[in-house]
Amino acid sequence: MPELPEVETMRRGLLPIVGGTVVDIVVPRLQVKPIRVGPSVSLFRRRIRGRTIADVRRRGKRLLVILDDHNVVLIEPRMTGLVVIADPPDLPHVRATFSLQGTKVREFSYWDRRGLGSLEWMSAVQLESRLGPDRLGPDALEISVGQLRERLSHSRRPIKVALLDQQAIAGIGNLYASEILHVARIHPSVPCQQIDHGNWQRIQRAIREVLSEAIHYEGSTLSDGTYRNALNNQGSYQHHHRVYDRAGQVCSTCQQGVIVRMVQSQRSSFYCTDCQPS
DNA sequence: CCCCAGTCCTGCGGGC
DNA sequence: TGCCCGCAGGACTGGG
Numbered sequence: 001m002p003e004l005p006e007v008e009t010m011r012r013g014l015l016p017i018v019g020g021t022v023v024d025i026v027v028p029r030l031q032v033k034p035i036r037v038g039p040s041v042s043l044f045r046r047r048i049r050g051r052t053i054a055d056v057r058r059r060g061k062r063l064l065v066i067l068d069d070h071n072v073v074l075i076e077p078r079m080t081g082l083v084v085i086a087d088p089p090d091l092p093h094v095r096a097t098f099s100l101q102g103t104k105v106r107e108f109s110y111w112d113r114r115g116l117g118s119l120e121w122m123s124a125v126q127l128e129s130r131l132g133p134d135r136l137g138p139d140a141l142e143i144s145v146g147q148l149r150e151r152l153s154h155s156r157r158p159i160k161v162a163l164l165d166q167q168a169i170a171g172i173g174n175l176y177a178s179e180i181l182h183v184a185r186i187h188p189s190v191p192c193q194q195i196d197h198g199n200w201q202r203i204q205r206a207i208r209e210v211l212s213e214a215i216h217y218e219g220s221t222l223s224d225g226t227y228r229n230a231l232n233n234q235g236s237y238q239h240h241h242r243v244y245d246r247a248g249q250v251c252s253t254c255q256q257g258v259i260v261r262m263v264q265s266q267r268s269s270f271y272c273t274d275c276q277p278s
Numbered sequence: 279c280c281c282c283a284g285t286c287c288t289g290c291g292g293g294c
Numbered sequence: 295t296g297c298c299c300g301c302a303g304g305a306c307t308g309g310g
Binding site: 001002003061076077078079080081114116117164166173174175222224266267268 | 301302303304305
């Protein structure tokens with residue numbers, strides 16, 4: 001489940017490829033179903049081969065490899081995708097390997113166990129129509145209280161569900177939405193309309209606090225062990241989770257409440273009965 | 279317009 | 295012990 005902290009960790013780990021020129025791209029034929037490569041595998045290869053990598057950026061949960069001709073490679077990791085400059089977690093799920101010259105790092109790979117992610121070459125114009133301001137909200141690390149209120153406070157949706165809306169705010173996924181609301185001490189079911197200014201401020205601060213803390217620990221690797229940084233090492237923020245996947249446990253913050261799991265929009269939410277009264 | 283349910287895909291774990 | 299089903303939750307789409 002790469003969310004903003006995991007994708008930001010990927011971005012930082014991938015920076016050594018900047019300045020490298022793509023010699024070739026190998027898309028192995030695998031037993032598993034192929035991922036989406038756009039516009040097609042052959043055009044993808046033809047348009048990237050020979051290009052030099054100018055930068056690696058992030059927008060919400062997407063990774064952007066900027067080429068020297070100003071076109072981009074959009075990487076969408078979705079559930080289980082990741083990039084590695086070291087050995088990948090395994091070979092059967094390596095979806096593409098880019099070989100490089102001109103840098104210390106000789107290659108990097110996109111690895112994706114479930115294969116819901118995608119790799120797409122696109123122009124800067126195509127990128128804006130896909131991930132422009134009308135499609136993607138302000139980045140969660142940058143969003144102001146005013147922007148947050150403006151985009152969510154008129155909604156009748158529960159706050160937990162609204163925080164997952166990438167068009168409103170970019171980068172928060174299921175895991176960090178629960179963690180953020182616990183830090184902000186707000187129950188996940190509260191309708192956005194009922195949240196007052198002070199609480200929007202708490203939410204905005206909690207977003208920054210939780211996400212930057214998670215980046216510091218290089219993201220969360222859950223019990224399935226899927227998520228890895230670019231060197232194929234696990235993150236360690238899972239040891240600091242306050243509520244996520246801790247149903248039945250006593251809250252480590254207040255030592256009083258119990259962590260409860262509930263389902264909202266077909267997704268698990270976790271909250272503390274004492275820190276987050278309804 | 280706003281929101282929810284279903285879809286894609288693989289691997290794991292619970293239940294029988 | 296072995297098998298099968300359901301769940302994990304990214305983004306998107308069709309429909310109420």
